[in-house]
Amino acid sequence: MFFARTPEKTDMQDTTLRTPQLAAWLAGTDIGLLELRTPEGTLRLGRQGDEIVELPDEEAEPELLNIHAPSLGVFLQSHPMATTSLVRIGQRVEAGQIVGLLKIGPLLLPVTAPQAGIVDNIHADDATAVGYGAPLFDLHPL
Template sequence: MMIPDLQQLAAWLADTDIGLLELRTPQGHVRLRRDGAMPENDVLEELQGNAEASVPAPVAASKATATPPAVASSVGVFLHHHPLRGAPLAPPGAGVQAGQTVGLLQIGALLLPVAAPQAGVVASMLAAHGSLVGYGTALVELHPSMPPPTDR
């Protein structure tokens, strides 16, 4: 596992209430632990080398934009529409309210709603319908909704 991969995992961990994440691969295993202070103080423990180093949590690209995208809350298959319906839940160009369902995350037989983090206009779907996505993957790009014109 490369350092950018570990930094991405640390960033995802910082956005959750998970205190410990252990990952085992054929090449070794790592443990990411939140020390309880601030999310930026996530600690990387490389168990094979018995070394400990601080991994700064990089600012996610979604936090740099004015309108954050709708993201996956878990690993699953992203769906633009319900399996029993053909119409997309939120087609590009559609206005959505904060908390409105803009897609579905399928985990086995379970369908979880993917909610818009704030009101806006759906700009694009960042993940294809039926694609496997990981936790924190940006799924739907939103643009701020424009206020209605005022009459003067």
């Protein structure tokens, strides 16, 4: 039989006291960052080289990365032969993944994610003419 334990004010203190043990466990994995949040605070452990260190709490959200049109053309959210969009808001994408297309005459030019992230916003409507450098997507970097 298992019993749920309600969080107490000592939870963050207990976590802080166990930091060396948590760091040792983290060192035995391929995890790059461990973040524990409680109402009393946050503990962040991460890799710096071969060592596991306590990292400062990052309260600020990371800046959004804008993905711009690499050329002028007609922005397409899906391939003309497909019925589903290449990406949706909230979707995780990998570096180099095609997130949209630019139609330039008969040519389809891929628009790719420069790094891994979460799609936060799509600025251009489907089948809209866009100019070089027009903002197409916002990406939360991972």
